[in-house]
Amino acid sequence: MQSDPNRDDEDRANSLAVVLPLAVTGFIIAAGCWTLFAVAGFHLREALQLTGLQFGLLLAMPMAVGAVLAVPGGLIAQALGARRVMIWALAGLSACMLLLIAVTSYAGYLVAACGLGLTAAFYSAGLQFVMSHTPRHHVGLVLGVFSAGVIGAGLNYYVVPLLYQAFAWEAIPLAYLIVLLLVMVLMLLLTDNPDASAAPETETSPRQLLARLRHWRIWRLCFYFGSVAGSFFAVALWLPDFLTSRFELPVDDVARLAQWFVIPGALAQVAGGGLADHFGVARVVSRALMVCLVALFVLSYPEMTLLVRGVEGIIQLEFALPLPVERLFVVVLGATMGCAMGALLRMMVDQNPGATAFAAGMLLLSACSVAFLLPVVFALVNQLLGVPSAAFMILFAILAACLLLFTRVARSAERQSLLSPRA
Structure with a gap:
């Protein structure tokens, strides 16, 4: 007997009302743990007298x-189910918070920093977890809501300085530990064991999953998502240091200014996923990247002094973006990146319906690799050229190549669909 699709969508929507808030809350806290040292690291750098390489x-x-x-x-x-992996990841992050409370050496902090990478496993499993409870016609919107949990990275810029000033460093991991344990207990109590097993259509064989790597489609998608999401994470980590050197502001003030990039970018993923549901992925991604390139073009201009030979002498013209204008384009940059990320997640589900978690892992691998390499490249270019805004020039080149390849592939697919005979 065939199941009623409308009935299945209704059941999924009912379970989603419980599953999605838990998953989003968990990812908010996990993302905050993931980028904890982007803000707290400044205090540890002074306390432990770290070198630039150690801090990096x-x-x-x-x-x-x-x-x-x-x-x-x-x-x-x-293979084992997304819920189980998510709970293990939360438990591992809780252990890292305990370690951060106890350690006092650089080696201990470095070990704890390695453990914070469990957030990636939580994200990969979380996408499959919410997907299994999502009606098909709302996939992009729901995945955008879940991915908006990266807003936790932006909340760090506010919460960490507040806790540090009110109490001490140890209060920061303690606060995260309490919330992590609470979310883990709620997931254990409010989700059932059937949620821990893979869905019937889910591919579980490693050989079957790895066979997907033979197709160029997954590698192109990794390039798109790695370019956009990796650039987003890299800017989130690097922006406080850039603003500090550019405007000579205190670290705490700069950390709060950096929220204007992370939080709009996180929330824009919801809009990107929802728009992709209605207008298609290609249209949303291409337009978002075009606006993104405009913002990067403006931000990449360094402070300049132009000397113009006039009739009566030399005219000196100063060019520099004031802080309000810089902040405006930083908001635009974050929002457009987030919109493109939300739409690309919809493309991932469309192309990998039975392997969501594996495909999400591949996308996150590419994004983390780019986010790991770009801050190093930014530092090297800044050291060689002495121009902090050169980082935006690098991002402009990366995302321009991404847009070029994306539009070329999208137009090729559109031509093939028009030329193919209709059934």
Whole structure:
């Protein structure tokens, strides 16, 4: 006897009302843990007298380990169930918070930073978890809502300085530990064991999943998502240092200004997924990247002094973006990146309906790899050229190549669909 599709969608919508808030809350906290050292690291840098290389490793290790764990996390979620992997990841992050409370050496903090990479496994499994409870016609919107949990990285810029000033460093991991344990208990109590097993249509064989790597489609998608999401995470980590050097503001003030990039970008993923449901992925991604390139073009201009030979002498013209204008284009940049990320997640589901967690792991691997490498490239270019805005020039080149390849493939697919005989 065939099941009624409308009835199935209604059941999924009912379960989604419980599952989605839990998954989003968990990802908000996990994302906050993932980027914890982007803000707290400044205080540890002073307390431990870290060198530039040591501080860079502390920032980069969560992303590097996240890249390593992304695909295995997706494979395990496909085989054993997404709920189980999510609970294990929350438990591991809780252990990291306990370690951060106890350690006092750089080596201990570095070990804890490696453990924060478990957020990548939580994300890979979480996409499959919410997908199994989502009606088909709302996939893009729901995945955008879940991915908006990266807003936790933006909340760090506000919560961490507040806790540090009111109490001490130890209060920061303690607060995260309490919330992590609470979310983990709620997931255990409010979700059933059937949710821990893979859906019938889910591919669980590693050989079957790895066979997808033979097709160029998955690699192109990794390039798109890695370019956009990796750039987003890299800017989120690098922006406080850039604003500090550009406008000579205190670290706490700059951390709050960085929220204007992360939070709009996180929330725009909801809009990107919803728009992709209604207007198609190609239209949303291409237009979002076009606006993104405009913002990067403006932000990439460095402070300049132009000397113009006039009739009566030399005219000196100063060019520099004031802080309000810089902040406006930073908001536009974050929002357009987030919109493109939300739409690309919809494309991932359309192209990999039976392997969501594995495909999410591949996308996260590419994003974490880019996010790990870009801050190093930014630092090297800044050291060689002495122009902080050169980082935006690098991002402009990366995303321009991404847009060029995306539009070329999209137009090719459109021509093939028009030329193919209709059934």
